[in-house]
Amino acid sequence: MNYLSVENLSKSYGDKVLFNQISFGIDQGQKIALVGINGAGKSTLMKIIMGAEVADGGNVAINQQVKVAIVPQNPVFTGSLSIYQTIFDESSNATLQTIQEYNEALIKAQEGVDNSDRLNKLMEQMENLQAWDFEYQIKEVLGKLGLHDTELPVSNLSGGQRKRVALAKAILEKPDLLLLDEPTNHLDLETIEWLEDYLSKANLSLFMVTHDRYFLEKVTNEIIELEDGKIFRYSGNYGYFLEKKAERKIIEATEIDKAKSLYKKELDWIRRQPKARGTKAKYRVDAFEETKEKAFSKKEEREIELTVTSQRLGKKIIEIEGLNKSFGKKKILDDFSYTFKKGDKIGIVGPNGAGKTTFLNMITAQLDPDSGKVDIGQTTAFGYYRQEEGSFDDSKKLFDIVKDVAEVVTIAGGQTITISQFLTRFGFPPKQQHTPVGKLSGGERRRLQLLMVLIKNPNFLILDEPTNDLDIMTLNTLEEFLDDFPGCLIIVSHDRYFMDRLVEHLFVFEGEGKIKDFPGNYTDFREWEKTEKKAEKESEKSPKQVQTAVVEAPKESKGKASFKEKKEFAEIEKQIDDLNVEKSGLVHQISVGTDDHEQLMEWSNRIQLIDDKLEELELRWLELSELDGISD
Template sequence: MALVNPYLQVDGLTKRIGDRVLFEHISFGIAEGQRVGLIAKNGTGKSTLLNIIGGKDGYDEGSVVFRRDLNVGYLEQGPSYPPDLTVIEACFSHGNAVTNLIREYENCMNTPGNPRLEEILDRMEKEKAWDYENRAKQILSQLKIHSFNQKISTLSGGQLKRVALANVLITEPDLLILDEPTNHLDLEMIEWLEGYLKRSKLSLLMVTHDRYFLDRVCSVILELDDHTMYTYKGNYSYYLQKQQERIDASNAEVARANNLYRTELDWMRRMPCARGHKARYRKETFYELEKVAKRKTTEQSVALEVKSSYIGSKIFEADYISKSYGADKVILKDFFYTFSRYEKMGIVGNNGTGKSTFIKILLGLVKPDCGRVVVGETVKFGYYSQDGIAFDEQMKVIDAVRSIAEYIDLGGGRHLSAMQFLQHFMFSPKDQQNYVYKLSGGERRRLYLCTVLMRNPNFLVLDEPTNDLDIVTLQVLEEYLRNFKGCVIVVSHDRYFMDKVVDHLLVFQGQGDVRDFPGNYTQYREWQGEKQKFEREQQKDLLSKTKEPPVQKASRTGQREQRRKMTFKERREMEMLEQDIAALESEKKNIEEALCSGMLSVEELTDKSKRLPLLNDELDEKSMRWWELSEIEG
């Protein structure tokens, strides 16, 4: 749909790769101030579309038109820089209007006679090029990059993504194009970027699997499905509602067309050779009807059931394990934890606090400096790592799966063939014949996930499973994990995914400080906000009650805030409280379900009604004591 005075207008765009059509005759526009999120399954051309718009890729038909003199910034999914550059040099390396102008100025100053110097100086003033380096350092600092002379080759994936993000934001674009901006960013940086975009006046076109990000930042959702673009004028929650309405309407149309198609097909077979005007018209209508009838119906979600191996009551224990890399980087310090049956744990923390190292210690891939990990005999791990696995590039998708198993056990005597199992992961029979080297990054991650789950593990360890996966796959995975009859550890920066899947969190705060929080990520952030608010109010009260000079007040406050170390007895008490709280919450849930079932006798109803308030009191008391202990420094 064409917009009045758009920033960007795409009309009739078609892109083919060999005999494969990614999208065909799609049209959309982006107006000033609009924040647009693009949603599609892996392999349908999201990144290709952004590359076309960003000028990195060509197309077969159609047009891409920007408003004249529009400043466009593009963050690619996998940014790259020459490894020998420093961080600050990298901010000047990717050509944009300002950096090109700075180079033009430097060339002018190095040329005898300084040709066109006055004109360049005017443009430098207009583009605010003089303070470009200061702006770069300011944005880098906000993104927690402080070593401006650090070599690009020494940066982690998350740090490199932040440098690339800073590179785009420095130019203050009118239209910002982002391809998976939250990949490799930790939760703190994701929330910073979310807040930055909400406050800015930027127009935005973004591909992301982060559904909270889509919900809170975007005002328009574009969905690329079956080579066609659909537009929803609202955020992600609105999109979910309207998408389901569209799917229901489309499926109903196909069902009606099928009913009529059978009648018309019978007429076509009986139709005489001589055709009058009405017969020709009816024949043309028949072919249009046939197109609709043969259109595939859409399933909103695919249920995935895979049998997990039996898991006993003993899972594993981490007995006072410690791990550090030199004196400056402590990962764990006397960490003790007993994992419960069917527990679903989330692990959060900033990049570099040791989350991935921690799970590698649990899996026996990294040895602790001291302490031990005791794993139960029935535990069968399924490990999905950030690094993935190396597939044979010349192997077909179906053969990659069949090399692991021809059939997957669903339990109860039911089995799925490798081909049927792949269809649950959105690999159609045609896609299964593709070679691995032809797969997109997201399709490779989906295939990797498939190979992990099909081995029937009873303890899943998922390290950043949401990176590069599309939203449809994430919905299937979430539903699978919620019904999974085993244990789960998830390391993820996807807040929506964590809220859906986990029961509690391990929060890595750095330097071996690991805290257990009994709730999901949103509950943790709410508690954290309330805690910070309470501490600010306490500080205000403290300052208002004393008349001592400011330096003296600060000194005494600092003394009061020094926390002692937790004793061994207190540590054991905290561990017992965590087990008691989990048992009480489970009992409370069972009682509430029983009270709502309508199946209880009068005696049972009376007993459970009396038990519930006592249970709540006991739960509150133990939770309060847990919070008191959690404030003691471990």
């Protein structure tokens, strides 16, 4: 079943053609990502599909039977509604509306308002719509997206918080087709992992723009690349896309070489022909024009070359001793000390609001600590790429903005090059260098921001969310440059691929001012966390159970169920059945209703505990069910 069709779509801005008569469709069950270099037109294409922009030509048709949800790159909410009201505002989902009305009626009842008839009627509707389980799904989605205080007005939210609200609203609408523009921007790592897991399992069709390579690998089953105004489709995930794109480039290069060889021969024939030509000769002339077009169709590849040098780094880099910082009652740093060494490549992770940016501002002397000392070496030269987009005069030309900083640039090896040559190496061809900055795409502006940091030849690089809005090609080049960067490096990023490739240890912001220095990259840390959580669960068992597990486990065959595991499997099945029976009884009691609102809340909380326990038991049941002989 076709959900969305794009037919002969075209869009240009002045002389720049973004895409010309492109066509593709999205069918039921497809999860497609749109990729391409910055400035290729990805966001424009997505905005046209979302209805936020108008194409020059062509059509976008969405199946009227399909429910569509949209999350733009930078969601905007108007009015003074709360997060909760925004998520349910004007929703066409009857279940969501009933849950909202039920929660509002329950709050009034707790405040002493007599609305028992209204509450009983809503509980009956909840039962008819099977909304009780869905209410818990709502709590889970809001919790996983970090939306705990749902009474906050959306007008006061940051860009990242607005993105979370838009994602929650879209997910809870239960769409058939979900359109996402850069869904992972401004989300923390834990939230991204949850969203990735949800979308990979969700029964919906998906079309998104993203540069998150783990996301592309695990969520998508098809990739569409927008390049040189045309599209190329790859039926597979990110790994398959890389393989097939490389093959396509080789074939294209071979065809162009053949066309050039044929062009030389045909050009010689054209020059030898008399002016008056017959039909056969005219046919050959037309064929010659096609050959000429093919021979000179090689695209202007935007290759980025990061070869800047860095200043010499002395023995003392940065010494941090007993650093403390609080904002009111919220402690950001609690007696933190660290001495940076040459070649340090450190990743910083932690939830949003944990103080990562505050820490960076303190070590660069832009914010004073409450106590403690940050001693910066005399030769330490910072390059600070900030999370916020750089402020540029949109009317100024790209060339002039860079020229205001330096006339020439020293690159690796001590060679000096002109500003124009440096811009070209950063993927800004000469033709683009004399256009106003206001005409750059979001990704191109971020690349300019990176250029302005590196042009000063820093030896201590701080990159705060450097991957936002940068295309995959730029990211790959940046990673290669940072791999060989001789100075110190600090990275704050939600891009797990980027972190895994570059960092050697992590500063983990755990809250309450505590920072853990973890030896390893992000994936190492997540595996360690899983092991720790498993060990904590084991420690909750009685000493006898722990001892039995330690002694007996090695004796059993890895894939064969032991007697103890068979017994545990049977007990889990019984527990699951008993809990489901209890849950059904509680749901029935809630649907029947009661004037005792404290009792109602107690039943509701008990159902939540049962759901949590069922999830834990079902996971263990799945583990055991894979063992041989478990059902004997």
